[in-house]
Amino acid sequence: MIATADNERHKDAVIIGGGIAGLQSALDLADQGYKVAVVERQASIGGRMISLSKVYPTLDCASCITTPKMSAAAHHENIELLTYTEVDSITPGPNGHTVVVTRKATHVNADKCIGCRLCEYACDTEYPDDFEQGLGSVRAISVAFTNAIPQKAVLDADYCLACGLCLRACPTDAIEFDQQPRQETIHADVVIVASGFQLNALTIKPQYSAAQNQNVISPLTLERLLAPHGPYGRVLRPSDGKIPESIAFVQCAGSRDQSIGVPYCSRVCCMYAIKQAMLLSGSLPTADITIYYMDIRAFGKGYEQFYQNAKAMGINFVRGKVSKIDSVDKDDLLVHVEYTEEPQDCVRKQRHDMVVLAQGMIPQWNPTSFSPVQIGSDGFVATPDSVSPCTTNVPGIFVAGAAAGPKDIVDSIAEAGAAAMEAGRYLSKRAHLDHTARTVALELIA
Amino acid sequence: MDNKDENVVRDAAMPTTPRVGVYICRCGGNISDVVDTEHVAEICRLIPGVAVSKVHTFMCSDPGQQTISDDIKQEKLDRVVVASCSPFLHELTFRGAVVRSKMNPYLYEQVNIREQCSWAHKHDPRGATAKAIQLISAAVGKVSRATPLAKIRLPNHRRALVVGGGPAGMKVAADLAACGISVVLVEQSDRLGGKLHTLNRLFPTGQAAIQLAAKMESQVLADPKIEILLNSKVTKVSGFIGNFEVGIHGNFGPSGKTTEIHTTVGVIVMATGFKPYVPREGEFNYKKHPTVLTTVDFNSLLATQNTEGRTLHYEGRSIGSIAFIHCVGSRQVDGVHTPGPDGRLNTYCSRVCCTTVLNQALQVRQRFPETRVYDLHQDIRTYGRGHEEYYTDASRAGVVFFRYHGDEPPTVTNANGPTSPLRINVKDYLSWGEELELEVDMVVLAVGMTAGPCETLVDQLKLPRGEDDFLQEIHPKLRPVEISVNGVLLAGTSQAPMNIQETLAAAGAAAVKARAMFTTEEVELNPYVAQVDTHLCEGSGVCLTQCEYDGALAMVETQENGHSVRKAQVNPGLCVGCGACVAVCPTQAINVSGWRIDQYDAMVDGLVRDVEPAMV
């Protein structure tokens, strides 16, 4: 064996991103007996999916699907989770890839922390909670969220006042104010990029007044509002806490729009809007819910039925792209839209209490500056091989999930499995080569 | 799992009085918003045998599982009940948790107080709470009488049967073979490639389909680990994961004669593909007018029409205009569309047709600039990466789009005989619902995908089909390529409509699961199978008459006190634990492990136990 320093690891595979795609790839590879490291920039694995309420088309609660996979990954003997860690570079070489990562300072000794949260309860510095889309607040030292993995506290130095309350509360003396970020190196034969997506800015179309009116919200915010363990425990609109009586979904608010430079379809928005509309009509049975769309793209297995069910439930579907949203009476919203299918008075200004903008999906991560991985014109990782849809331009580097273009959970999971298969093939080919090389070497010695 | 069940079985001595830990999950509010979980926990402490009763926001989370582990050690628990969601979701999770604490996983019981209490009785919190208590009480009764069980271990044949030689089948075969697993690839036609041969230019790469077919075929042919059987069909299949006995019928081999071979495989991959929808005669004038084609026909027309011209030509005629009609055989509406011969309406979306049409329309406009193209759709579903570009490019190329509603499909008539142009009437919702009339020389029907043929396997393995007739996976996210029959996997369009890239991804996902199944020398099966108490069995054979699973039960001659007696014997690989035999045994000699009659009695006792008189 090669002697390794403390900050070096040897793995078969490194997965970049601990979201649903990354976890699925990790589990599939680990089940085949490969040693895997999952690098996640957040304090917990689970990615976008863990923050969702329920997921289409089965309406399972998202946690119920994600937590078992998170838990399985955390307990798998072949998987090591590196959370709160950023990737600095990926360098391919003749003996596999060298992945340099930075373990960000959590200021908490992970070995000592038992996740009791006493530090969090003691801390009296709060800041808006990203996980709750800024609706709730979080302490300067906290465990990421209820079902986070790992259950380890992270201290955010940007907000910490170093008052020492947590220090006194911690029963295991785990808090280390002077902890420094440290760089580590992972050597691995394959890398799977599962870095996922982000949404483009809510304000990308100034016509939609998101900067002026708090009730123009992101779908991810609505997910938190709908989640049973969300910030308010029910759906209230952000500006004044009113129970919204009329909610609009504005589709293609950040995609299929050349005027904002996102010409492609974000693929998931139609279905999650329908899902959210259904959940809303469950929690607010008297509310008026309208979805303004251009084309309803309910293409997957069971999706069309889901759409038809929503129509039967009384959700209004209006074909027309919203051109403008104005504030009216301070908090309400006026949606300008052409009812393109109706013959008379088709230009309308509809009043709503809350508007959800279907923001476009854009890549979370641009690997080009610190790795040889190439991206397509849409910014997502390019997949040049048509037979193996998960391969990138670099042998041994694969891609899964929304890192290779907008994708829903079902398709991300399928693709994550495929990426694991491609990686597995690559690994077994290398193992075979290694074996041959070793045999040749032994023969030479003999 | 690093703990072998056997060890755990040996370690778990049957206690005289069980110590049951009851754990109630709030499911982040999913349960606790309706069921008073704290109250349930309090009451459950009163149930005989319960040593610990606790509530947690997410039992399935790491800290939740840790609580169980800690209690097993500290409170010396020997039975665990978790009241949370459906066991379908988390039984395996919690079994894993108890195994990590060196407890036998079958001394764990899950109660579903979410689907069955909080969700079902949303508006009756008191009732839901009472019901939760009753269900937990029953489970405590059952688990108290549970005995440690071990998974059934059977040999695992490191060989896979891939049914279907299309792109999905070839991809699975190539993937598995590359990992050293031998594969039998069965294809009913005389060549590999499947539907790739009916396609032309693939979207979004623009690659020629036959080129892809050839590339994949050469990969498969080059691998000695893959045995390819063309012109053949699976005629017989039986067995279970790791041990499927398969009979394949076909004229392979050098003699060219029809023969049948038998082989044993560990895994069966269903890459049986789809059938394109065939319009009824007269549907949009199909088969009544020579220039009403399907997208499948049109693909071959585009492929064969090599001469570039001002207009497309078909059967000697210049085609000045083409109308594509979307959703033919997809998104059908009850009362508007005529059901197929099987009485089925295809209400689902076939996913690929929109981009297929735009791909074809664009090719027409690019290659035959004087052939006009009209596109009649419901929604344009160019969802995938690079697909929207087809829509944009088709627009730019002058394709004119019309939007109809599913319950008002366009009509195609040919008033003046087969040589006259076709007339299309459409209520166009891009023109405010106005009735428009088009005259065109050709109509191309964008036919959807319907479930592919795989009757033998479906019947013999009892594979479930979904509402849409496609093979039904267990769960689209948790177990997307697995079907309820263990050891059978789904690859590609046997499961649902997919385009070629999605098919290949799905095939990869199936391959990775198949490969994972081969990582162990043995397969592990649930121990919930029938078990015969040989002391009680009198060899009546009644059980055999009720058993529906070939080979699961047999009467065998054994020697008992020097006499030859007939006793029932269970083949645990084939028994599904349905319990039909249990019900008919005159001597109660047969029982299903983990679901014994005395456990049922205990459950009933638990259900009627008056745990909280004040409440009900």
Place this chain on the structure above:
Amino acid sequence: MAGKFNPDLHLDITGFGGKDIDMCMNCGTCTTICPMSEDSGGGFPRRVIRLIQTGQQSKLEETLDPWLCYYCGDCTTNCPRQANPAETMMASRRYLTARYDFTGLAKLFYKSAVAEILAIILVGLFVTGLFVAFHGPMVLNKVELNTFAPVHAVELGDWIMAAVLSFFLLAGAARMTWWTLGRKKMFRISPLIFIQQIPVFFVHLFTQKRWKKCGSHHSGIRWMKHLLLVSGYLSMLTLVLILLRWFQTDKIYPFYYPQRLWGYYATIALLYPTVDFMISRWRRKEPIHLFSEASDWIFLVMLFLTALTGIMVNIFRVGGLPMATYLIYVIHLSIAVPMLVVEVPFSKWSHIMYRPLSIYLYGVKQAATRANRAADEPASEKVAA
């Protein structure tokens, strides 16, 4: 399809300067972003685009929509597919101008800049020829314009030209009226409504006040510049048609005399906007000036040159340069006359008639619809009873 169906209509409109008509996916953004659309019966510009896409030529001819658009360009800026609705509306106006004109000259001029320029040159040469052949004596010791070109003769020419132009323009206006009021439906409109609405025509002819409702791109300023131009143009028209005897004098009045002040005003009112518009078109700084057809340039250049040569006549006259005055006078008319002859009935300038007429007709339509609805209601009530 009802009426005339023309599958190549989108190509026709492209020939008139339409851009990316095929790119429209009918999402409705343009229609809702348009500040005019709601008050104009709803649905434009998409209605126009859709009629073009589906080749419904008759319906396009029957619509007033293109004339109700003032090209703020908001639709084009907001279009998610860069389908350029505003330019489609512009092209539709050109197309309709050509359709209203029964001679076919408008179509020729719009589609061929060469033809338009040739026509202008021909008419210009004709005017020059007239002067060469029939000019009066050239007094060279002082400026005597009325001797060189007697005012009554010029006035006669003016009136003949005005009559010819009016004939073509009115013919176009008649076709527009006939088509847009629905060919058959017209007879259901009471003549009283036609009379009642007449003030609308003149209000909009003189003020273009509808424009002020138009979108965000400096429409107010554009409207004022345009109003300045119109006032200059109408001033000139008044001065040369009605007041020519008062305007074209050899006596040089003091600077503050109304004759000179009015003339200067008209010159500035023509020169400033034309120069400004030319710069804007050159720099493409506003959405409306992103695309310029030859006809747009010819219109601006000719108008500019007319005003420029006009003021030069005055400068030379006041400066006491007889030969230069006569020469520039001939040049002035050789530019002004062809501009009027070609542009007013057959090209861009025809909008002086079609714009106010369309608003008038729209008003008539609205009033008639109201009247018919009022007439129908009691009837239906009776049936119901």
